[in-house]
Amino acid sequence: MLRWNTDQADLRKGLERWGDALSADHIELDEQSVFPHDKWKVVRETGVLGLPFDEVYGGIGQSLLTTMYVLEGLGACNRDSGLSFSVTTSMCSTGVPLQKFGTAGQKERYLPGICSGGMIGAHAITEAEGGSDAMAMTTKAVRDGDDFVLSGSKVFVSNGPVADVMVVYARTHPDGGPLGTTAFLVDRNTPGLTVGSPVKKMGLRTSPLSELFLDEVRVHTSAVLGRTGGGLLVLDHVMKREILFSFIVNVGEMQHRLDRCVDYAKTRRSFGKAIGSYQGIANKIVDAKIQLETARKWLYDTGEKLEAGEDVTMDLAIAKLITSESNLATSLTAVQVFGGHGYMSEYGLEQDVRSAVGGTIYSGTNEIQYNRIASQLGLGK
């Protein structure tokens, strides 16, 4: 089991001090489905966006595991799960691939903004014809002299409506299969790029999401992130961090929810006794504790293995499955423990259920994670 030192603990406590400001009005903002620009200013002040990035670009140079630990703190202190999702989306979609694959010029241009939050990042992979089979994408990028010309459309781009820069994945070789895709850094104001209006959705409503239309969007070859044909490599690197960084936030959220349930079960009385004294309630809370600790352990163990350079294909799939299913299960548990109050929006618990469903879909649906595990076991051939 990992033990955190005082520097790591101080970093997390420093972030958690901003919890009230980050959580402010989260129920009303969820109802309005708006991106909280004022609270993004608070996010910027916390410094959380620069956690894993090089200090020379304005980051704070923390390891993968320390970043996860502090992000767990974000989930624990911030009730606005959409805002947290926008934080990890900006960090993972753009900052993470820039740090690994970016040229010096690309890093100088974008990383300081991504680290400070002055720039918001997004990535566009999914298309209307299907997202699970991402490599079947049809958005194409055709070489024309020193430029590439991108045409096509994307759906479900988190942060799309507020993004300054997007990593767009497009096909550069018609028959190249996985080796035929490339990642491009595309500025929002590039001629031919149209960002759709925010799409209404079930949860994570303060994190706006939109379509993206590319009508002969011309970018210089210097906008290629990684190598031409290396899109899958970039995406694989990003997805590993996206799962670890965004789902560890859910672990913090689960911890907060569990603490709430324990407090409520000790104080809410029924038939003359605290409801927590009845096994029907106590066992639900115990299950939530087991789900939380299992998810936490899988994510940190997977992070440790990734840092050690080990193959985490199976571990990541298990960690993602367990965490997203646990987040959903524990959010339903919390509603049940709080009874009628849990069902009412003002308690902020029904919002958690709606947001948790998203986690079973993004970063590779849970069905796809099952396929990955089956494939690792040699099944489904």
Ligand SMILES: Cc1cc2nc3c(=O)[nH]c(=O)nc-3n(C[C@H](O)[C@H](O)[C@H](O)COP(=O)(O)OP(=O)(O)OC[C@H]3O[C@@H](n4cnc5c(N)ncnc54)[C@H](O)[C@@H]3O)c2cc1C
């Ligand atoms: C909140 C949210 C945020 C998102 N943010 C982004 C983003 O920032 N950028 C981006 O590019 N995309 C984003 N997405 C899109 C997401 O990645 C896709 O929705 C996801 O990959 C699934 O693709 P799809 O919706 O096209 O479903 P499909 O691929 O059409 O799948 C439909 C159903 O069939 C199942 N299925 C498909 N293939 C198989 C199979 N081989 N075996 C078993 N079951 C299968 C799926 O699991 C699913 O249940 C986001 C989605 C959500 C919900």
